Amino acid sequence: MKIPVIAIFDIGKTNKKLFLFDEDYKIVFERSARFIETKDEDGDACENLESLRLSVFDSLHEVLRNKQFDIKAINFSTYGASLVYVDELGKPLAPLYNYLKAYPQALQNEFYATYGGEEAVAVKTASPVLGSLNSGMQFYRIKHEKPELFEKIKYALHLPQYMSSIITGKMHSDITSIGCHTNFWDFEKNDYHAWVYQEGLAQKLAPIFPGDGVMQSTFPSENYLTGVGLHDSSAALIPYIESFKEPFILLSTGTWCISLNPFNSQSLTKAELDKDCLCYLSYQGKPIKASRVFSGFEHEQEVKRIVEHFGTNAGKYKTIKLSLPTIQRYLPDQNLAAYFDGLPDDYFNFANTDLQGFVDDEEAYHNLIFTLVFKQYKSTQLVLKNTSVKRIFVDGGFSKNQIFMNLLAMVFPEIEVYAASMAQATSMGAAVAIHKHWNTKPLPTDMIALKLFVSPVKN
Structure with a gap:
């Protein structure tokens, strides 16, 4: 008799883990991996997206071959403040820039001067001024420093939603990622901040999908209920x-x-x-x-x-x-x-x-x-x-x-x-x-x- 389980990929900065939980939320299988970081075009360390993607598929294949388990659903939890820029097929167009990457001071000054000052933006978006740790600022930087790349981007997905998309083929945003010191979200009006619309970023942020909802997977051939990632x-x-x-x-x-x-x-x-x-x-x-x-x-x-x-x-x-x-x-x-x-x-x-x-x-x-x-x-x-x-x-x-x-x-x-x-x-x-x-x-x-x-x- 196979054990019904949910597969959760827990992706931290250092360790990448797969857990299988049974219906009583006991861990019945665990696998851990660490990847060597790669570098972006400036020589700064960043996550190796391709290794991450292949690891998810390898791990799922391994579990599917294991006759003990019956996978009922899949979900992801990952670190935040990181955006994956994808084309209409969901393929990454750029490295996964590190949220610790130094942010150009002149560009930061220009952003806050345009949109009402540091205090006004910070209070509305509940986001301290953190440079690249505000993922909205990463996207703003792409638009202003790499306009050719910006034109090609279909969506900017936070990392949990990118991970979900490689299983489902569907691209979505999630409120837990948008609402975490990104500068994107206006907490007073419960919508994207005005600057997101004015800069033309809103249409490049995928539709919001509920964190407690599921989609059908396209991997590998069976349909697994898959969360949007958190x-x-x-x-x-x-x-x-x-x-x-x-x-x-x-x-x-x-x-x-x-x-x-x-x-x-x-x-x-x-x-x-x-x-x-x-x-x-x-x-x-x-x-x-x-x-x-x-x-x-x-x-x-x-x-x-x-x-x-x-x-x-x-x-x-x-x-x-x-x-x-x-x-x-x-x-x-x-x-x-x-x-x-x-x-x-x-x-x-x-x-x-x-x-x-x-x-x-x-x-x-x-x-x-x-x-x-x-x-x-x-x-x-x-x-x-x-x-x-x-x-x-x-x-x-x-x-x-x-x-x-x-x-x-x-x-x-x-x-x-x-x-x-x-x-x-x-x-x-x-x-x-x-x-x-x-x-x-x-x-x-x-x-x-x-x-x-x-x-x-x-x-």
Whole structure:
């Protein structure tokens, strides 16, 4: 008896994965690949689109040959801020330019001067000024620097939708990609921003297809129900939105620690944008206010410094437990949240701290986490205030860090703080988004494992 499954391609910057989920959302097959990057015409590193395309076909052929599985549906979740420019046959006309590619300052200045200034565009599109990380700016650049290429383009597809198109032969846009700091979407009027129409880009953006809808595939000969593909940050939120109806924040931790609040529909302010807030759109087209801080990267750099200074092993800090006597050296007499509220955002910067001042590596590490929780508190508050959030779910690397989780519970005493774990959240989200089309069972109640953290001290 074959196992009914959904195939999800999860395409990150580094790892490209294929997962098969059964009807209970358990992973029953996994395959991982890494590709050597290629270079664009300027010599900048970029994704190898052809390797990616062939890998999808190879992986699907492999699964089809496997007599254990019966593929019911296919979907994609990939990193965002990347456009594939295709002709009317869906073939790429240019490299997949890297979203970290330097953006010409003169062109950027010209764009914002034409369309009302940085602040006006940023507030309307919920997009901080990020150069190539605003995918709309990549397309604007093509039009102005490569007009011959621009003429040939039938559609500019975000990467998830390009991946879907190679299976379905159909070209669509998706709201989770359009709504993620692209400069394309006007959140006030719920349509493309006026500049997209004025520059003639709107007709080169494919029709929007619902994130919870499916199409028939053309690969290889059988018809598979196929989703339109989702932006990874939005996909990771879907299992939480489907599982919990009470207001919550998801704190997704990795290189960036992103606080996502699906229950905050207040318009972004200039002050919030200046502090790196933005809005995503959920797969149902609802705004999700988000703030982010670069804590995972800072943690990695500072642990290296601690290891070098004290001659310890980095692995030690993966399992280190909270020491109350150690952390109490840093705790104020007053409530921790009130203490943090009274400090400017840049008050703590561990990188400037002389490690000679610490008794040992554990004291230094506790202090590092204390400063990161300070930054996290300031960041999360931006999307938390004036909402009725009762729970914070933390997933990713910091959810396993006992010191971080205990301090977070301490600084949010009125809110339940949970470490949440789910196998492959972005892939799971892409599967759950089209659940009703392929799965006859109800959504399982145990998709997300939760562990409650309570403040270790009364403050």
